Amino acid sequence: MARSSLDIERDTPAETGSRISRRDFFKAATAGAATVTVGVATVSSAQAQEWDEETDIVVVGSGCAALSAAAAALQNGASVKIFEKGPVAGGTTGKSGGAFWIPNSPYMQEQGMDDPRDDAIRYMCRLSFPHLYRPDDEHFGMDQHTYDMLAAFYDNGARVTKTLNDTGAMTSLMSMSWDGGPTPDYFAHLPENKANHGRTTNPKNAEGGSGFGFDMVRQLSAYTEANGAPVTTETQVTKIVRDDEGRVVGVEISDPDGTRMVRANKGVIFGSGGFTQNTEMRNNYLRVPVRGGCAVPTNQGDLVNMAIEIGAKLGNMNEAWHQQEVLEEVLEFSSVPSGTWFLGGDSMVAVNRYGHRLYDEKFVYNERTRTHLTWDAVKAEYPNLYQFMIFDDHAIGYGGMLMPPAGSDMPSHIIKGDTWEELAANIDARLASLEDKIGKHSLDSTFLETLAKTIERFNSYAETGKDLEFNRGEQPIDKHFHKPGDNNDKPNPWMYPISDTGPYYAIILSAGTLDTKGGPVTTTHGQVVDISDEPIEGLYAAGNCMASPTGQAYFGAGGTLGPALTFGFMAGEHAAKA
C-alpha cells in the first residue's frame, strides 16, 4: 500500500514506531494516579501574598490550543507558564495527524484559490447545526453567538496561520492528497461547499515537508521554550483561583513535589482537552453512546468540573469528534492508539447484527460513527451499536486501514472463518467472550441470510462500479482517504467483489471519539462566560475543552485542530493585552 500525505489523519506517529511504548507509558502514568478533586478557590486580597510563583499568563495543557495560546501571549509581550498534566507534552495533538483546517488559508490565497467569507461560513453553519440551518437567513439559522464564533474563525484563521508561520513559531504548508491535488474537505461533494479543496493545512516536519501532530508540538513547544516558557509536565492544575471580586488571578497546581499556588497577572488559558476519558460525563452528556477514544488518558473533563464550580455556561456538551474503534482495543484501554479513520480493503463491507450495510465504508469517520446511534423503537435496542467489518484475502492484499500488512501476524481482534457459517459462529463466540464487558450481544438469526443478499448486491455494485445504495468511492474524500491497492482493476477501485470462497474475516467496531467538543462557552476572544453571558475576567478556554461553535460538524481533515489553533491564539492575544 502506498503511503502519502493523506496518512496525516489516519496513521498516527504512534503507529509508525513508538505506539506500544507510548501507550504503556500513559497506562503506567495513569494507572496508579489518585483521583484528584479539581475545583475553584477564592482568595481575598489579604491572602494575595501567599503565591509560590508568578507569571502573566498560565496555560493549562500542551496540545495545539494551549501551545498556540502560549505562542500568541509570548508574541504579545507576556510572560507564560505552561502546565501539562500528563507525562509528555503534546496531549492528543501529539498523537494526531497534525492537519489543521483553515478556511481561506494563506496558502490558498497564495495560489489564488478563492474562498469567499459568506460561502465558507455557510458551509460551516450547514454542517454544524444541520437541523437549524436556513440558507436564506442572515445567520444561516444559527444563533448570534454561534454565527459570530464561526465568522471569527473565518476572519482570524488565516491570520493566525500566517503569523505562526512567519514568526517561525509553527511553519506550515497546504496539505496535498496522494493524487497531487489539494486535500478535499470532508463534504467537498455538497453543493454548498464552493472552495472545497485546499483548506487543510499541515505543520512542516523537520525536513520542511508535510508533518504530523508531533511536528506541531515539536515546533510550538520549541518556540515557547526558546521564549522562556517550557512545558512543565506531570503538573495538574487542580484549582482555578479567583479573587473576591470573581476575577481569575491564578491557579493551584499539583505535581509529584506537592501543591503550589501560581499567580497569573493577566489570565489563565485552558487548552486541556475534553472529557473522553471520563465515563460518567460521556454517558451523561454525549449524543452517541461511545466507549472511549483517541484522547490521551488525562482528558477527563477537569475543566467541565471547574467550569461548573466557577459558574461558567456550558455549551455543545452533546457533541464529540467521532470515530469508530476496534471494540477489543477500546475494551483493553479506553485511550485507543488510533481512530478507524476509514475502513481498508476493497472486497469489504461493514454491516450490523442483521447483516445490513449502513454507509459508504470509505466515507468520513465522524459521520459513519453517527450510525451507531440509530434506535429501534420496538426492540428497544441500538441495532448498529456494534458493527462488523467483513472482508476476504483480496481485501488484505489491497491494503488500507485495519488490514494486516502482508506477512504480519494476524491481530487477535480479527475473527476468521473458512465459511460464512463459521465466521458468524466465531463472531458470536467472540461476542460471548466479551459478555462481562459489553453484556449479551449476538448476531441476529437472520444475519447470514441477509448478509448473503447484502454481499450479492455489493458484488454487483463492484462489477458495475456503481454503489446504488451509498455511492461508495464517489465522494472526493473517499478517494483521498485511500489510494487504491494495485490488485483492483474494477471500474470503481474502492470496491471489489467479495470472494465466493473463504477464508473470511471480521472486526467488531464500536463508536468512539477523537475527543469531545463541549465545555465552557467563550467569547470570540476565548473568554469564558458565566451563565449570564458575561465574561469571567481572567479565564479563557480553547480547543476541545471549550464549547465548540462547530456543533456536530467535522469540516475536513484538521477540522479539530484548525479552530483549536485559531481560538487558542486569539485567547493568548487577548489575555496578553489585558
Next chain:
Amino acid sequence: MARSSLDIERDTPAETGSRISRRDFFKAATAGAATVTVGVATVSSAQAQEWDEETDIVVVGSGCAALSAAAAALQNGASVKIFEKGPVAGGTTGKSGGAFWIPNSPYMQEQGMDDPRDDAIRYMCRLSFPHLYRPDDEHFGMDQHTYDMLAAFYDNGARVTKTLNDTGAMTSLMSMSWDGGPTPDYFAHLPENKANHGRTTNPKNAEGGSGFGFDMVRQLSAYTEANGAPVTTETQVTKIVRDDEGRVVGVEISDPDGTRMVRANKGVIFGSGGFTQNTEMRNNYLRVPVRGGCAVPTNQGDLVNMAIEIGAKLGNMNEAWHQQEVLEEVLEFSSVPSGTWFLGGDSMVAVNRYGHRLYDEKFVYNERTRTHLTWDAVKAEYPNLYQFMIFDDHAIGYGGMLMPPAGSDMPSHIIKGDTWEELAANIDARLASLEDKIGKHSLDSTFLETLAKTIERFNSYAETGKDLEFNRGEQPIDKHFHKPGDNNDKPNPWMYPISDTGPYYAIILSAGTLDTKGGPVTTTHGQVVDISDEPIEGLYAAGNCMASPTGQAYFGAGGTLGPALTFGFMAGEHAAKA
C-alpha cells in the same frame, strides 16, 4: 371513538375544554416577561437578619415533584412555602394525563400481582442505559449511583403512593385499560419484563374514578393549602441563597411586587421542571434535535443555571421524555398543548421524505421520536427530521389521535390532496411556506415512487393482519393506546388498507419532548451533590429538574410522574428531618 382510561396519557384536560384559554393565558403571561437572571447569592452570618420571610422548607414549583415534596415535609412536621413561577399552579403535571408508574404498587400488592425487586430493577436498567446493560452483572451494568437510584425508586415508590393515598394527600388507584385489564407497560413485550401490567397508577378524580394531572394537582395543592402551605403563583425563585459555609439557607424570590429574601431553616427543594423551553440548552445538551414540547413555558432551565453557579454536578443532560409534535403547532408556540402520544387512524402510515416507513405507528411516543435522530452520513442530513403521517377518509372515520372528529372543521395543519401527486405537491408547498422558520425542506424526488411501494406493502400487511416490518398492533401497548374504531373488520384492527382513491391527507411531524430529564445529580434522598459527589446541605431537587436515573427510558404510562412523586416525597421527608 370510544374514550377510556387510556386517555390519561394522550388527551390532556386542556384538550377537553380549556385548551385555548389556558394556552393564551400562558402566552400572555410569558410574552412580555423580562429575562430574569437567576443565580446564587451568598450571605455572611452578619447578614442573617435581613430575611423578609422565614419557613422551614421552600418548595420551588407546583407540579407533581414539588407538591409531593411539600406534602411529605408537612407530614413530617415542617412548615413550608411553595413558590410557582407561572400564573397557575400545576406546571406540566397540570397539563398531563396524571398517570404515575410505580413498580410493585400498593394496588398490585392488594391484588396479589407479584413484582419482584430484582425483575423490576432489571427492567429499568435494561431500558435506562441500553448500551450499558449487562444482565448478569450485579448492578445490571449500571454505575453504582444509577443502580442505587433505581433501587431506591423501587424500594420507596409503593410506600410513597400508599402514604399519600392513606393520608388523603393524594388518593389513587390502579390504571386500567379500555379492555378492562390493568394498563400494560410500554415494553410489556420484552422478555425481561415480568410484571408487565398494573404498575401504572392514577390519581382519583373528584368522583373517585381515574383522574388526570389536574386531579393530582387539585388533590395535592388542596392538601398543602389545608396544612398551611398554599401555592403562591407568579413568584419566581431567582437566587439560591447560601451561607458562608456553603449551606443553602434560603432563596431570593421575585414577584410583581418586587424582590424578597426568604429564609429556609431546613432546606430548599426544587421541583421546577426541565429546560424544554430554553432553545440554547436544548441545542447544547439534548441528543435528539427537538423544537419544543409539552412543558409549560416557564420550564426554561432555571435550575440548570443555578446548579452551575452553585457548583452542582449535572447528569442525564442528553435526555428528555420524547414525543412527536405537529410541526405547525410547535412553530406557532413552542409549548404545545399536547403530545402526539400515538398516531390515530388505521389506514395510516408515517413516512420520511423518501417515503419509507420508520416504525410501528401505534408504538410508544418516546421511542418513535428517537427515529428523528437517524443521520445520513454522506448526505449530511437527518432524513427523518420531519415525518409525514399519511391517511385517508377511512382513517378519519376510525378516529384516534390527530384525526379530526366527524363533522369538525379540518385543522389547517392537515394537508389534503385528491391524488398522491397532489398530496405530495401540497406537502412541498407547505414545507416551502415554512422555509423562514425551518429552512429548505422538501420531499425527495423518489418520494412518490417509494411511497407507492410502502403503501402496497402496508396494504398487504393490513389484509393479512401481520406487519412484516414493524409488527404494528402486536405489542400490548399498541392495543392499549388505541381502542379500535368500529369500521375495521380486518384481522389486525390497527391496520386497514389505504384507499386506491383520494382524497389523501398528511400531517408534518417534528421531534419534541414532554420535558427534559437532566439537571443536578442527587442522592437517593434528593440532596443535590457537588462535583465531588458531596451533598450540598439544604439543597434538593426532584422531578424533571433533577438528573433522572432513568436515562433514556420511559418505562410505562406515568414513567415521568412516578419517579417525580417518589423522589419529591423522599426529598421532603429528608429535608423535614434535617
